[in-house]
Amino acid sequence: MTSVHFCLSELELDALTELANVGVSQAAGSLRNMIGEEVFLSVPSVKLITQEVAAGVVIGRGGEKLVGIHQSFNGDLSGGALLIFPETNSLELVRAVVGSGLPIQDIVELEQEALAETGNIILNSCIATMANMLNCTMRTSLPEVLRGTWGSLLGSPVSAGSGESVLFMYINFVVKQRDISGYIAMMMQLPALESLRARLGTLIAQTADEAL
């Protein structure tokens, strides 16, 4: 079993965390516009870890049943992005998006479609912001609604080899008035991580040069 180690410098990791922060902040604005209520965000966490550890980062929710809306992105950078909710929040999120006036049967019927569209808007907002800041182009796949646990959701999208470094970014968001909380996670692996490092290096160099 081969382990592939990949490192980012402190400033590269800092830059990536800032990109995640900006991307998710704009995505939160999109979600707020969809549901009409404020979305509270945690400070983002960015880690380079193995895929097995990634699933354990959000520990304490181990066997919880989750819904994940997954989109792949490719182009100058490639990877996977996930919007993750506890399954118990799923209908409440759909109700928040489509309105409370609909009968429960209609909400249930709309669940899959509404989740996919919500994920599409939020994840694209996040990915597009990061792509713009890194001056690169990324295309996204159609959203796919997955159900499972942390381990299965984080394990499936990127299919990294065991022990291989993956970039795992996650941020917790909460809609207090509706008891909705969830996570946005992005995962990337080699060789996309090398491209990401080059793009971060360019961004940092431009900022540093022009700051002189």
Place this chain on the structure above:
Amino acid sequence: MTYKVLIVDDSKLARMMTAKALQTLQPTWLYREAANADEAVALADHQQFDLALLDLNMPGRDGLELAAELKQNSPLIELALISANTQLEVVNRARAIGATFLIKPLGMPALETFLTGIEQRWKAAAA
């Protein structure tokens, strides 16, 4: 006239970007950087700042809490919250404590408009 600016952001890159924009627009203004609210308050305890440019989403106390504290300790300080979180509630909270809301990534035109406005106010107050 040289003014003193406090830049607070937990991201070093974001501080570099803000400092770069500030120096491009106002090369004679002095600035200090802080990586969190505690560092910012410690700096503000020892010197008077005319302006604070604050990140919103930081570990520990966020930019809104810091802005309120800086304003309480130094009522004349000008404040700007810089964030990509443009939710109406956040923008309104910034305005309620007397801070201007600037969108991240910070664009040069928006910062220039903001800096020109506060410089005019300072000059008018000093006249």
